[in-house]
Structures are given as structure tokens and as C-alpha cells.
Amino acid sequence: MKEVITSYLLSYSRKTIALEELENIAQGEGKSYLHFAELILELEEDGILECVKAKGRTIKKPQLAYSYRINQAILKDEHFNRLQRARSVLHKRIQLDRYFQLPPVQFEQDQPYLQKISEYLQKNNLPQDRVPAPERSFELIGDEKWMTDGSGVELLKRISLWDEMRVIPVADPLMLAVDVSKRENSIHFHLIVENKTTYQGLLPALRDTEFTTLIYGSGRKILRGMDHFHEQVPLTGQHHFYYFGDLDLEGINIWSELSESIDARPAIPFYSACLTYASVAGKRNHRRVEQALANFLKYMSDEDKQKVREMFEKGHYLPQEVLKTNVLQDLWRNW
Template identity: 50%
Template sequence: MKEKLFKHKKKTITIEELENMLPSHTGSYEQFAELVLSFEEEGILEMVKSKGRNARTLSVAYTYRIQKQRLKKELHEEIKHFRLHLHPSIKLDSYFGLDPSQWKKDLSSIQSIHTYIEAFGFPHYEVPAPERSVELVGDEKWITEGQGKELLERVGLWEAMKVIPVSDPMMLAVNPTVLAAQQPFKHLIVENKTTYQALVDALPETNFCTLIYGSGNKIIKSIEQFERQLPIPNATHMFYYFGDIDRSGIFIWDRLNEKQPVKPAMPFYQACLDKASLDGKTSQRMDEAALETFLAFFSEEERTKIQSVLEQGHYFPQEVLRTCELQDIWRQAEWN
């Protein structure tokens, strides 16, 4: 009930609203009144004197003022208590600023993680997420479907738990001729299958290490597999991305860039801008922050054209460039 009081949007609450917070199976008025009066005694609920009290044996006020600072203080004291008793690697600082319900939801899992660390220490090798989930909390879906990854990140243990991410493998073609070349290794990610098929035959004629098929927004997750699928020791990598110039394509690039720095493949995008745009993207919503970040790579004239095209509900699909054009651009452009 304290969590519901904390979430209550108004500063005051009526006795009827308090009753509605209780489960339907809750017992008598006396039990309800005892609970409310205990909150009064703790200073969590303060009577609004002008509203008065009822005349029943256990008299409660008709309206209360919620002292949320008291609720926060109680929560903070509980977190401090656990911080003293849990393994020191478990960081609880983020919970001081989160909703109390998040702490209540996470606590049992945090205690299970503490028990695991105390018993076995930290893992020495990586295992798939379901296996680590069972070891930590006894639920194979906890990391992937039960917000376990988010909890481990909150308490600063995601890296330490050595979890192999669960995602689809990346689809890529490798150019073996550059594996012994000077680093950084260059990699081109393309959004659509048609573009991948158009470019793959030209890969050996470029100085790129791989051509990666992004499969729309799947690349945002599958990029996690890159180091496993191309395990080159002590390598440095440079990624380029080419997708549709539309709201979806820009969004995919932006989200991918947040996980793995990736440059827009400017020679391809600039070649698209020389073509006629196509109609048919009026239903997509624009992520303005993503668009702003994307446009920063273009000249003022190019930015104006892209914005105008998108505002008209038009777009540039990758397919506006023919196979021969795509291959020539990839071979001949300067990739910095």
C-alpha cells in the first residue's frame, strides 16, 4: 500500500481512495482503520484538519495529506541497510532515485545474486543468457524476458556476469584479402537484402573487410555478435552504414550508432540525393533527435533537401541506385 501512496498523483487522499487501494479481499473496517492509523503514527499520512474525522470507534480522517518524503526516507533507510549486508560489488545507488516499486520488484533477485556471488564468486567464462539466468535466480528466461539484463546493468554487474547475448547471428560476407592489411578494418552494413546482393560480388575489389546485411532493425541487436563471428585479436574496426533515407532507416542508424559507433556511408547517401525521391512514407513518425544527429553529417544544402523530402512524405530507398552504380561507388569512393 505504501507503494500506491507514493504513486498517488495528488498531495492529498480521501478515505474512500485509501479504501480503494486495498485488495478486495481485505477484511473488516477495523483492520483498515488500524492500517491507516499506523500510517498516521509513522507520519506518512497527516490529517487535513478542516475535513474532520469519522465518529467510529477507530476514528480515521476523511482526508489525509501524503508525506512522500517520509516514504522516501523509509525506502532509503532500507536500501542503506541492504547496502551494508550485500556483496560490495552490488551497487544500489540507482535505487535512491527510482520508484519504490522498482526496488521491491528487484530485491529478491538482488538477494539471489548476492547468494550466488558469495557461494561461487564471479564467473570466469561466458555462457548463454539462459544458463546464467538459471545460475543466478533459477529462471532461464530471467535475463532475456524478465528484465534481468536491466537489473544487472542497474547494479553494475552486467559485464562481470559474462553473459553471451541472445540475438540472431549477423549475416556477413568476408573479404579475406584484407585480413592481413593495415587496420582499422572497414565494415559496410546495409539495411536491405537487395543492396547486400548487389554489393557482395564487389567486396573482393574493395578495401573493406566485410559486407554485413543488417536485415532492417535486426542489426541493432545482432551487432552484439560481431566480435564472436569475426574474432580478430587486437583488431580495431570502423563501421559504415547505408540504409533508406526515410524515417525508419534514419532511426535504425541512430539506434545502431548508440550501441556501436557507425558512420553514415556518405558516398552512397549523396548519390541517392541526386536521384528523384519516391512517394509513400507518410505514415512513419520521425524521431527528431535521430534526424538531427543524422543530418549533422551532411552539408546545409543536403540537409535542406532531406528535410524537404521527408516533410512531403517522400523518401530515397537504397534501390534508387542500380547495381552497377552501387558497385562503382564502393570501389571508387574515398572512405575516411
């Protein structure tokens, strides 16, 4: 529970947080109030949380403050030191740089797997032969489904070991269109779209754009499907990827996870056009990843950032389909 709370606090934008909000974060962990209270008092003792005296404390014991100031400096130092200690004991091939930008809970979730990968590397070094994902998965952590059904592929990409593990992907091949007239270009632009309707709407305009390919992402399938990209599109030169999905929390999460393995930027012209339409209510069950949202908003204008924040505060979203086919094609041609 501690890592869940500290992870939330690290990405929290305000300087103070109410006790009620801390309780809401902890509810999903299934722990008792006593366990929760002891943890909050521990965070007080560590200097991470500081009581706002003017708000007072609860009558219920252990007594907690109704409001706390957050010491971000100590939080960041604690996470940084934990990663530095891990770096000194794990195999040198395991790159932890990504974790300095990710919520601490991600490192905590990955740590048991990192330890097993480190033990494998210390014993065997890097593998020489290409083998199917279930075989390599079992060798690494003792679970043949870790890569195909679990988070194995994303983790290996996160620590810069996916290519070195020489895995034969078992994901479905990509559905894409290629403008062969651009195959000799030294720079290739690729547009990934989340939904099939958008893919079909944009396809006729591909030859009129600067883009070499149009790729159908099919929701989260793109996270595995991109493993086939260089085999399906064996083009030399530089590759630049852009992603356009529904303007909702899940669409942003997909982009964020995809950008961990390839340098995929949000397709801002499409997103900005979506924001000129009225948002709709729904999709309240989507998981909000603050860091993913913050990284996504960095690419937007201040005006669009505000629109997105207000939209999510209302529990609204914008599907790709708000852009009609002719609008999609005009935006792409005039990128």
C-alpha cells in the same frame, strides 16, 4: 505524460510552441484534458513554459495560453539534476553518460530496470560465468525474455554493462562476406547494409574496395546480430563500421540504436547519391525520433541536410533500391 512532453520540448528546434501541438503530443497518453491542463500549468509554474501574452488564453478552464515560449536552459538543468541524483544512488558500475544525450523519456523508461540491475550488482557484483541470455535476464530483473524479446540488450549496452554481464547471445548469426586477403590489415572497415538486394548488389565489388567485410543487416536484426561479430570475425586491429539503410525514419532509428553499441557512422557517399533521385510518398507510420535524426544529419552537408528535412516534411522517403547495382559498386570502389 510530463516526461513525454519535456522530452519533446528538449529536442524542439523552435523557440515557441502552439498549444495545439502540445495537445497532439499528449493525445497518445490517454489522459483527460484536465490532467493535461494541470500539467501545462505546472510547466508554466516551473518556468519551463512561458505564456506568449499577445496570443491570449483559452476560454475553457483551466485557461491555457494559445502559444508558449520554451525555456531550454531550465529543461536541461532539470534533466541534468535528475541524472546526477540517480548517479549518486545507483551502483557505481552503471554508467549514465549516454542519458545526457538522450531524450529524458528514455531514462524514465529505463529507470525501473536500472534499479533492479543496481540491486543485483550490490548483492552479487559482476558475474563470473557466461550463461544464456534468458538465464541472465531472469537473474537481473525477473523476466527471462527481457533480453531476447525486450529492450534488455540495448539497455545494458547503453550503460556499458553488456560485456561485463557475460551473456551468451541467442540472436541469429550475422550474414556477411569477408575479404580474407585483408585479414592481416591493422585497420578494418566494415559496411553494414539494411536490405538483401543492396547486399547482393555490392558483394561482387568487395575485393575492389578498402573494406574487409560486407554485412547484411536485415532490418532491426542487426541490433542483436552484431553481438556475434567478434566471434564470427576474429580479426585483430582497429574496426571502423559504416551503415547504409533506407533513407527513412526507421532506417535512421536503426542506425541510431546501432551506434549506441558500436561506433557506426552513416555511409554518406551512398546517402548523398540517393538524394539525387526523386523521393517517394509512404511510410508515414514510422516513429520520428528527433535526437536520432539530429545526430544523423550532423554527418551530412548543409545541402543534403535541407533535402532530408524537406523530404520528411512531405512524408516521403528514399529506399536503398533507387541506386542501381552498377551505381552502388562504383560508389563503393571510389569511396
